[in-house]
Amino acid sequence: MSNKSAVDRGNKVLVGNYGRYPIGFVKGSGCTLTDEEGREYKDFLAGIAVCALGHCHPAVTEAIAEQAGRLIHTSNLYYTEPATKLAELLVENSFGDKVFFCNSGAEANEAALKLARIHAPEGKYSVISLSGSFHGRTMATLAATGQPKFHEDFKPMPTGYNYVDFGDIEKIEAAIDDTTCAIICEPLQGEGGVRPLDKGYVQAIRKLCDEKGLLLIFDEIQTGIARTGTLFAYEQFGVEPDIISLAKGLGSGMPIGAIITRDNVAASLVPGTHGSTFGGNPVSCAAALATLDVILNNNFIPQMNDVADYFTAELEKVATEYPKLLSKGRGMGLLRGIVATEEGATVGADIVNKMLEKGYLINFAGGVALRFAPPLIVTKAECDELIIALREVLASY
Numbered sequence: 334m335s336n337k338s339a340v341d342r343g344n345k346v347l348v349g350n351y352g353r354y355p356i357g358f359v360k361g362s363g364c365t366l367t368d369e370e371g372r373e374y375k376d377f378l379a380g381i382a383v384c385a386l387g388h389c390h391p392a393v394t395e396a397i398a399e400q401a402g403r404l405i406h407t408s409n410l411y412y413t414e415p416a417t418k419l420a421e422l423l424v425e426n427s428f429g430d431k432v433f434f435c436n437s438g439a440e441a442n443e444a445a446l447k448l449a450r451i452h453a454p455e456g457k458y459s460v461i462s463l464s465g466s467f468h469g470r471t472m473a474t475l476a477a478t479g480q481p482k483f484h485e486d487f488k489p490m491p492t493g494y495n496y497v498d499f500g501d502i503e504k505i506e507a508a509i510d511d512t513t514c515a516i517i518c519e520p521l522q523g524e525g526g527v528r529p530l531d532k533g534y535v536q537a538i539r540k541l542c543d544e545k546g547l548l549l550i551f552d553e554i555q556t557g558i559a560r561t562g563t564l565f566a567y568e569q570f571g572v573e574p575d576i577i578s579l580a581k582g583l584g585s586g587m588p589i590g591a592i593i594t595r596d597n598v599a600a601s602l603v604p605g606t607h608g609s610t611f612g613g614n615p616v617s618c619a620a621a622l623a624t625l626d627v628i629l630n631n632n633f634i635p636q637m638n639d640v641a642d643y644f645t646a647e648l649e650k651v652a653t654e655y656p657k658l659l660s661k662g663r664g665m666g667l668l669r670g671i672v673a674t675e676e677g678a679t680v681g682a683d684i685v686n687k688m689l690e691k692g693y694l695i696n697f698a699g700g701v702a703l704r705f706a707p708p709l710i711v712t713k714a715e716c717d718e719l720i721i722a723l724r725e726v727l728a729s730y
């Protein structure tokens with residue numbers, strides 16, 4: 334099939350809620366994707382920071398096949414080994430004691446927001462989030478998302494969500510009232526333009542939560558699972574949250590979401606308060622176990638950070654070479670952005686298209702920054718190739 338017929342057939346029957354590029358992909362291996370016409374692309378987006386081990390990593394595909402042949406689903410009326418084992422591993426490697434599994438990022442945040450409400454004393458229900466944040470597309474997670482443009486067509490929004498300007502601790506303090514039960518933030522805003530929070534700011538938020546008896550929720554859906562250079566991004570801020578939400582990288586492409594929390598907080602979710610039919614699906618959990626097995630062993634994270642440092646320095650050079658279009662690089666680990674200038678932002682989408690024509694997948698996050706989130710197995714040689722293509726594209730303006 335051609336890309337054109339993939340597009341034509343798809344557009345006839347798929348709801349048009351995505352702005353898709355005119356390409357149909359048929360297979361992937363490592364950082365490489367192949368389209369309907371046999372053309373290969375280097376994937377520097379990894380399915381939006383999802384395919385942590387790249388496409389079809391043998392450890393992941395074998396774990397999926399093995400588990401699919403053994404047991405696919407039982408519901409949460411019973412126990413299964415992959416979910417328990419995965420929860421054990423997440424607890425062992427985090428601040429938390431307990432894990433709840435679901436199927437996506439929004440569902441993980443939805444669980445975190447419900448948990449914050451049920452755990453809070455009577456009369457406390459509202460949650461503070463930051464401007465520029467992204468927490469999901471369900472009604473509650475959309476309401477928690479601090480970007481009014483996403484709310485516009487869906488009013489009235491669920492109540493109990495307040496937004497404060499990014500970066501100013503006094504604004505958060507001023508927004509806390511008698512109804513506040515939690516603060517939710519991403520340690521690094523992904524969709525909002527690859528914008529990391531300042532370490533001192535995060536520590537001040539933690540202190541404020543302690544003083545006021547609020548839960549601190551870290552949305553690590555994009556930053557978790559080694560993406561930022563540590564298994565969880567919170568490790569680099571010198572604080573521990575009360576709840577983290579995970580999804581994207583956890584299953585290397587299999588749908589899975591999770592929250593990790595402490596015993597005393599988890600205790601509020603008693604039988605009947607929350608659930609998900611598919612949550613903790615054995616096949617998705619097997620994929621996540623295989624992913625973590627690779628990431629947590631054989632010096633994987635230090636090696637990844639070596640590549641990330643190299644890639645960061647190369648992107649930084651590119652940013653300084655094209656000051657008309659680009660201002661500066663930012664990000665953590667292998668979640669990198671180059672912030673566009675005002676002029677650069679007008680051609681951000683065009684840069685992404687031209688990179689695609691050259692065979693490289695990147696995107697333009699939040700109308701602010703070119704975003705690079707390659708599989709965590711990307712090599713320096715692959716980074717070099719991307720940098721060459723990026724220079725050629727930028728030189729064309």
Ligand SMILES: *Cc1c(COP(=O)(O)O)cnc(C)c1O
Pocket residue numbers: 437438439440442467468469470519523524552553554555580581
């Ligand atoms: C992608 C993302 C979500 C939503 O995840 P879905 O799986 O699309 O529901 C929420 N928060 C952050 C930070 C994300 O990057």
